[in-house]
Amino acid sequence: MDRKHSLKLPKTLDVSHAKYQVSRNLKRGVMVSLVWAMVGWMPAAVGVTPAIASDGSVSDGSASGSLTATRFVDQGLPDLPGLSNPELFLPTEQHVTQVVLRLGQRRVFVQQGDEMVASYPVAIGSQDTPTPTGEFAVFEMIENPVWQSPWTGEVRSPGANSALGLRWIGFARMSNGVIGFHGTPTVSSIGRAASNGCVRMRNEDVLALFSLVQVGTVVRVEP
Numbered sequence: 001m002d003r004k005h006s007l008k009l010p011k012t013l014d015v016s017h018a019k020y021q022v023s024r025n026l027k028r029g030v031m032v033s034l035v036w037a038m039v040g041w042m043p044a045a046v047g048v049t050p051a052i053a054s055d056g057s058v059s060d061g062s063a064s065g066s067l068t069a070t071r072f073v074d075q076g077l078p079d080l081p082g083l084s085n086p087e088l089f090l091p092t093e094q095h096v097t098q099v100v101l102r103l104g105q106r107r108v109f110v111q112q113g114d115e116m117v118a119s120y121p122v123a124i125g126s127q128d129t130p131t132p133t134g135e136f137a138v139f140e141m142i143e144n145p146v147w148q149s150p151w152t153g154e155v156r157s158p159g160a161n162s163a164l165g166l167r168w169i170g171f172a173r174m175s176n177g178v179i180g181f182h183g184t185p186t187v188s189s190i191g192r193a194a195s196n197g198c199v200r201m202r203n204e205d206v207l208a209l210f211s212l213v214q215v216g217t218v219v220r221v222e223p
Helices: 011-038 201-214
Strands: 097-102 107-113 117-119 135-138 138-141 168-172 178-183 193-195 200-201 219-222
Touching: 107 138, 107 201, 135 168, 135 200, 168 201, 168 219, 178 201, 200 201
Parallel strands: 097 219, 178 200
Antiparallel strands: 097 107, 107 117, 135 219, 138 168, 168 178
16 A cells, blocks of 8 residues: 555644643743843843743744844943052051050050050059059040048049049059059149059140050050
């Protein structure tokens, strides 16, 4: 028999082919979007709607069955700063603040990194009650501290004429008490070894020092 038999594909194969066409069209749409995005265009609208017809054919919504998209609108690229001055983009270096008290000079110095930013005259502990040497750290900062006499127990009102002046900066705990910087109304003692171990300062100077340090600031006391 010479009769030719036509081969009829099962419907499952047609559906599989349709799914393949949908996937291919979607990939083409993604690739086109990526290319337009890379050249700095912004899409106004994109329309790609693949569909499977009742006969198994694939359409993307256009009469020709090819991929269609609305033209993109050129938005341009934003102006970016130049790199001629890289310091504009680098983090600012943070200089560590430390306090150096030099007993022999009767002065306290404030350093930020390698730079000396301030220094003030002080009174230090007497020969019988010396200011301790070594490395310490600020652990207590008090505005308008209240002073209580260790001899009589009398409590004095805070203020510029108090024995502790306007500010207290504690930095060393000793067996006989706490050592710190503080203001004093007895300005005649500045520059001498006259205290019970603490570091006396003029009120205006201790106010300035108070603004430069914080809890944790290192205090190094040198002979």
